[in-house]
Amino acid sequence: ETGVTQSPTHLIKTRGQQVTLRCSSQSGHNTVSWYQQALGQGPQFIFQYYREEENGRGNFPPRFSGLQFPNYSSELNVNALELDDSALYLCASSSGGRSYNEQFFGPGTRLTVL
Amino acid sequence: GENVEQHPSTLSVQEGDSAVIKCTYSDSASNYFPWYKQELGKGPQLIIDIRSNVGEKKDQRIAVTLNKTAKHFSLHITETQPEDSAVYFCAASTAHGNEKLTFGTGTRLTIIP
Numbered sequence: 230e231t232g233v234t235q236s237p238t239h240l241i242k243t244r245g246q247q248v249t250l251r252c253s254s255q256s257g258h259n260t261v262s263w264y265q266q267a268l269g270q271g272p273q274f275i276f277q278y279y280r281e282e283e284n285g286r287g288n289f290p291p292r293f294s295g296l297q298f299p300n301y302s303s304e305l306n307v308n309a310l311e312l313d314d315s316a317l318y319l320c321a322s323s324s325g326g327r328s329y330n331e332q333f334f335g336p337g338t339r340l341t342v343l
Numbered sequence: 344g345e346n347v348e349q350h351p352s353t354l355s356v357q358e359g360d361s362a363v364i365k366c367t368y369s370d371s372a373s374n375y376f377p378w379y380k381q382e383l384g385k386g387p388q389l390i391i392d393i394r395s396n397v398g399e400k401k402d403q404r405i406a407v408t409l410n411k412t413a414k415h416f417s418l419h420i421t422e423t424q425p426e427d428s429a430v431y432f433c434a435a436s437t438a439h440g441n442e443k444l445t446f447g448t449g450t451r452l453t454i455i456p
Contacts, residue, residue: 233386238440262442271349271446272387285443319386323442330442331377334386 233322241341242310250338254322260284261294261303262332266317278303280311290331302343310328347435349447355374355456356423364450366433367415373435376409376416379429379443386394391418428454441453 234253242248253259260279264272274287278297292308301322307314317339321332346369356362370374374395380386380388391399393407393416400407404423409416420427434444 248408260442269449271448272444273348274443274445277442287443320387320409321444323435323441329357331392332442333389333390334379336386 233320233333235318235320235335235338237338238336239339239341241343243309243343244312246310246342247252247306247308248340250307250320250340251302252305252320252335253302254263254320255333258322258324258333259301260323260325260330261297261301262321262323263303263305264321264334265289265318266319266337268316272319275305310336310342312342315340345373345435345437345445347433347445347447349433349450351450352448353453355453355455358423358425359423360423362420362423362427362452364418364431364433364452365415366378366417366435366447368435368445369414370437371411371414372437373414376407377434377436378402378405378407378418379432379446380436381432381449382393386431423454425454426438426456427428 239270261276262276264271276286281297286288295302296307316335319337321334323330349366359372380390382388406419430449433447
């Protein structure tokens with residue numbers, strides 16, 4: 230069974246740029262959730278994709294957008310980067326798109342905005 | 344929305360002793376409570392979870408208890424070992440159609456050899 234993978238591992242961008250982060254879900258999982266983890270904080274929910282549709286969104290502006298593909302992998306796009314976007318971005322996969330389902334996290338992408 | 348508070352923020356225990364981390368939640372509709380361990384440079388790893396129809400769950404040296412009336416849940420680690428040193432997060436999820444997890448702020452656990 231393949232675990233959750235994310236790419237790239239690290240990324241450095243400048244303010245105003247755009248970034249795309251990628252996530253491959255665990256085998257057999259159809260749901261991907263994205264979280265932002267600032268230094269010293271717990272992860273904050275950005276949004277979730279279930280069977281290629283957005284299935285809930287946290288308190289993040291529209292410049293945070295996503296996609297889920299037929300193979301259930303997913304992308305997180307962030308436009309007009311701000312310094313406060315510097316964080317560890319985590320994706321988690323699960324099956325079912327409902328509560329009660331265990332979420333398994335990838336290693337994250339460390340984004341630094343200069 | 345849901346709010347999860349976690350205490351303490353740091354905890355140091357002697358190897359072999361027990362560690363307890365406590366969390367409270369605000370939304371009475373929350374029904375799923377996982378605990379994650381995060382080591383430096385890694386993503387959170389699910390170590391144990393509990394659902395609202397159960398009061399206690401144990402897995403070897405790790406146990407979780409849930410008090411729905413008081414809206415709090417706790418992680419207990421017995422016979423601590425150096426490899427237990429990490430940051431631990433509690434989280435809560437409600438049955439409102441998706442699996443959004445609301446996390447606590449984390450506890451940095453240090454096991455002193």
